[in-house]
Amino acid sequence: MSLDRRNFLYLAGVSAAAAAGARLGSAAPISTADAVFNPMKWESVRDQFDLLTREQIHLSSFFITSHPRQVREEIERHRAAIDANPFEYVEHNIFSMPGKIAASAAEYLGGKADEVAITNSTTMGLAHVYHGISIKAGQEILTTLHDHYVHHEAVRLSAERAGATVRKIALFDDIAKVSEQEIVNRIAKAITAKTRVLGVTWVHSSTGLKLPLRAIANVVADSNKGRAEQDRVILVVDGVHGFGVEDEVIAETGVDFFIAGTHKWIFGPRGTGIVWARAENWKAIRLLFPATAMEPFVAWITGKPLTQTVQGSWVGQGGFHAFEYEWALPAAFDFHKQVGRKRIAERIHALNDQCKEGLAKMPKVRLYTPRGNKLSSGLIAFEVEGMKSADVVKRLHEKKIIASTAPYREGYVRLAPSLMNTPEEIETALREINALAG
Numbered sequence: 001m002s003l004d005r006r007n008f009l010y011l012a013g014v015s016a017a018a019a020a021g022a023r024l025g026s027a028a029p030i031s032t033a034d035a036v037f038n039p040m041k042w043e044s045v046r047d048q049f050d051l052l053t054r055e056q057i058h059l060s061s062f063f064i065t066s067h068p069r070q071v072r073e074e075i076e077r078h079r080a081a082i083d084a085n086p087f088e089y090v091e092h093n094i095f096s097m098p099g100k101i102a103a104s105a106a107e108y109l110g111g112k113a114d115e116v117a118i119t120n121s122t123t124m125g126l127a128h129v130y131h132g133i134s135i136k137a138g139q140e141i142l143t144t145l146h147d148h149y150v151h152h153e154a155v156r157l158s159a160e161r162a163g164a165t166v167r168k169i170a171l172f173d174d175i176a177k178v179s180e181q182e183i184v185n186r187i188a189k190a191i192t193a194k195t196r197v198l199g200v201t202w203v204h205s206s207t208g209l210k211l212p213l214r215a216i217a218n219v220v221a222d223s224n225k226g227r228a229e230q231d232r233v234i235l236v237v238d239g240v241h242g243f244g245v246e247d248e249v250i251a252e253t254g255v256d257f258f259i260a261g262t263h264k265w266i267f268g269p270r271g272t273g274i275v276w277a278r279a280e281n282w283k284a285i286r287l288l289f290p291a292t293a294m295e296p297f298v299a300w301i302t303g304k305p306l307t308q309t310v311q312g313s314w315v316g317q318g319g320f321h322a323f324e325y326e327w328a329l330p331a332a333f334d335f336h337k338q339v340g341r342k343r344i345a346e347r348i349h350a351l352n353d354q355c356k357e358g359l360a361k362m363p364k365v366r367l368y369t370p371r372g373n374k375l376s377s378g379l380i381a382f383e384v385e386g387m388k389s390a391d392v393v394k395r396l397h398e399k400k401i402i403a404s405t406a407p408y409r410e411g412y413v414r415l416a417p418s419l420m421n422t423p424e425e426i427e428t429a430l431r432e433i434n435a436l437a438g
């Protein structure tokens with residue numbers, strides 16, 4: 001039996017809707033915003049975040065995004081179509097949209113559409129990968145002391161299930177003296193014959209430290225020389241705070257699994273994320289959820305064994321979910337493309353440099369984030385002498401500046417100058433921090 005999409009729908013009992021669904025069309029280019037949006041002008045970029053309050057200075061946008069106009073309009077377009085005709089609109093798009101979303105993410109990542117999984121968050125991506133990788137009892141997951149709660153928990157839960165051990169190493173003793181060489185040396189020294197996975201975070205949301213991904217991937221590649229495929233060290237990266245900031249082609253970095261939410265720096269719909277891995281890495285993954293994909297469904301309905309190995313496109317949220325959000329993700333990648341990845345990286349780094357240089361001059365401020373671009377990205381962590389971080393955040397809030405505290409043991413104050421900010425806003429924030437530091 002030939003099982004193309006039509007047959008698949010027939011077998012699923014919904015073929016009658018296919019013809020009607022065709023009338024509904026799939027995602028078309030957006031919108032009125034295009035006419036007025038000038039991506040070459042930063043004021044116009046800021047204007048796209050048109051619901052973001054103007055009377056406050058938003059320096060915590062890395063937490064969760066305000067939707068830029070074109071993303072919001074795209075969500076609304078899908079929502080309206082679903083509400084108007086849920087069965088036909090969803091049925092018509094459910095198998096074609098994931099490919100389109102994956103293609104737009106793949107273009108940004110430098111990979112192929114089939115290598116991209118669409119998730120709802122960094123958390124879900126980490127769970128898919130850590131539980132999907134084959135780890136034998138007695139093997140080890142090596143990670144660091146600097147990763148986020150959800151990363152450490154994904155590691156713990158996966159190790160428990162596999163009977164593996166977990167080791168967490170410090171990548172530096174004193175962040176003021178940290179160097180690329182030190183990070184790489186520590187990782188190289190820590191990998192042993194038992195290490196099956198190395199899990200790291202690209203940009204630490206505790207301190208703003210950015211890790212040298214390519215250098216780490218090289219260390220892992222060296223450790224893998226002579227190892228059997230099933231014992232190879234797999235490099236897993238939580239990339240959520242570099243993705244959308246750095247002008248880096250992820251598929252060229254040498255990492256094995258790259259995981260990120262797209263609802264932070266990518267400005268995608270809230271509740272979206274991706275995992276990227278090369279096809280050969282996906283092959284070794286065990287699925288957590290039933291895939292909304294043709295091949296496993298066909299195997300199930302025909303009672304024949306599934307012969308194909310797992311692809312990235314099989315991994316995802318599973319089942320019906322908030323389609324209008326997921327399907328609007330390409331609009332966010334379009335937004336980045338329009339503004340330009342290099343320009344975005346330069347702008348965010350320039351604002352961060354300005355902020356760090358200002359903080360570094362304040363005698364009562366201790367800046368934890370490395371200066372310059374090499375080991376930092378869009379996040380800045382600091383403390384004010386004699387003040388609790390929560391109090392600094394509260395006082396800044398009174399001055400209409402939105403800062404945050406890091407959800408880690410140290411809990412530093414964080415600022416994240418982003419695309420919606422201006423140099424003037426950074427100056428205002430610095431002035432207020434200086435005033436409260438005294």
Ligand SMILES: Cc1ncc(COP(=O)(O)O)c(C=O)c1O
Nearest residue numbers: 121122123148150205238240261
């Ligand atoms: C480094 C890091 N990883 C993961 C997460 C969780 O991200 P998500 O909300 O996309 O699951 C966060 C949250 O901000 C984070 O800072």
